[in-house]
Amino acid sequence: MDTLWIGVIGTSVIAYALKFAGHSVPEKFLSHPLIKRINLLIPIALLSALVAVQSVTTKSAIVIDHRLAGLGAAILALFFKAPFPIVVLSAAITSAAVYNFF
Amino acid sequence: MSRVASPTFRDSLSVSLTVGAYGVAFGAAAVANGFSVLQSCLLSLLTFSGASQFAVIGVIGAGGGAISGITTASLLGIRNGLYGVLMAPILKVRGLKRVVAAHITIDESTGVSLSQESRGESAMREGFWLTGFGVFIFWNLFTLAGALGAKAMGNPSAWGLDAAVPAAFLGLVWPRLKNTTDKFLALTAAVFAIVTTPYLPAGLPIIGTAVIAIIAGVRKAK
Structure with missing residues (x-):
């Protein structure tokens, strides 16, 4: 897999993980x-x-x-x-x- | 059709259309930076966060590695997590709905939702979902159009596409510069990135400025 594909997939996975984490942590935490x-x-x-x-x-x-x-x-x-x-x-x-x- | 007349619906639609149209700039920039049409579209479908998308294509397009690109994009994506923290108590959704809500938690859906506060919590929820889905649809359609357009054009420099990318970043940062600290930080980061480019591996001059931002935040707290 080349740099471009790693960039596309890695960015997407982490972007979603960050969004979902926000919906799942207690409010005062952040x-x-x-x-x-x-x-x-x-x-x-x-x-x-x-x-x-x-x-x-x-x-x-x-x-x-x-x-x-x-x-x-x-x-x-x-x-x-x-x-x-x-x-x-x-x-x-x-x-x-x-x-x-x- | 009272929904069509609702101010929340109008706010959501106008934001969705204007912001979605920026997708043209992203699709074109992604292709100009060496990404395929498929990769450009997947970034809009799956990452679905403008600044992060521009960052990953910008860093990798400038010769940076995948890790540098992903790190810069992810640092810009942290704010979506904070939006989620704000939105969760308003949306009150679980299971599949929460999985979907998370994906469309971005600047615009959160912004429109919070701006509906005076109209009550149900208007805030309506604003979030309508804007989230609206931007998603238009952003992806326009990304495809931009990517196909740029592919048909050939040499990016002849069409000014290589200047469109920094201009897009400038357009994203400009509204954020609200006070002297912000402006000073922006200038410091820009100078740092230029001055260190000949000496640091590609990507680091950009990621390094996150440290400057943290220092600025801590100093201001004192």
């Missing part, structure tokens, strides 16, 4: 304020890291290319409170334009 706060902060850190890695790195090198232009467009769209599909679309169009015409 409602500690510190756990709640860290739970809000972890997605922020991981998603920000993913934004960074996906826009300016390729394998193990820092690479500045068309993707950064796309990210700039996405930031602009978010500043104007654009909905999610517009954010993604403006990034894609800008990046594709830079890739194809420069």
Whole structure:
């Protein structure tokens, strides 16, 4: 089995296990304020890291290319409170334009 | 057809449609990152949690191993467990119903349900089930459309798909940045991930930022 399949199955199994566990544990077990706060902060850190890695790195090198232009467009769209599909679309169009015409 | 007119039904349907449509971005991104159409669809059917799905395709697509991808995705999936803790006392379901309820316990079903609080507990349950099933149906249909579309397109860069992935992550994190601590954490994590990429094995620069988040959470508690 290759990396992709292990990723698909492993992610799915653990994702479901986490969901089901939540429905099965006593409420006070996870409602500690510190756990709640860290739970809000972890997605922020991981998603920000993913934004960074996906826009300016390729394998193990820092690479500045068309993707950064796309990210700039996405930031602009978010500043104007654009909905999610517009954010993604403006990034894609800008990046594709830079890739194809420069 | 009084149900159709119910505000809970309308809330659920509008959330299901808008969020489900993001599935196009996921399907396209998954294929652009080397996953097959089948694998992309299975992720939406079985993992059924947007941020985790984007994470696993993002990490593995960037050259990370399966373990790095699964770990990042699972750290993002912890919050669904916490939603379950909130929803269980409202839903009060056992057996097969609980097995199904767990699968559709995500940001949107929990969010809509909690937003119905003023309309009573039965509206909260209705919001949870309608939104959960609604997002599930649209998310999976749109994933298939996105994956097939991306497969037909060929070179992902020529269509801007390689920029669509970080933009999707940005769209997911943006609404979460509510105060200075959040924004500072986001910037710190981004800088850490970029700076360590040349030195750490792929995936670790991302997972490592979870530690930064924990430190930030503990420090704020003091």
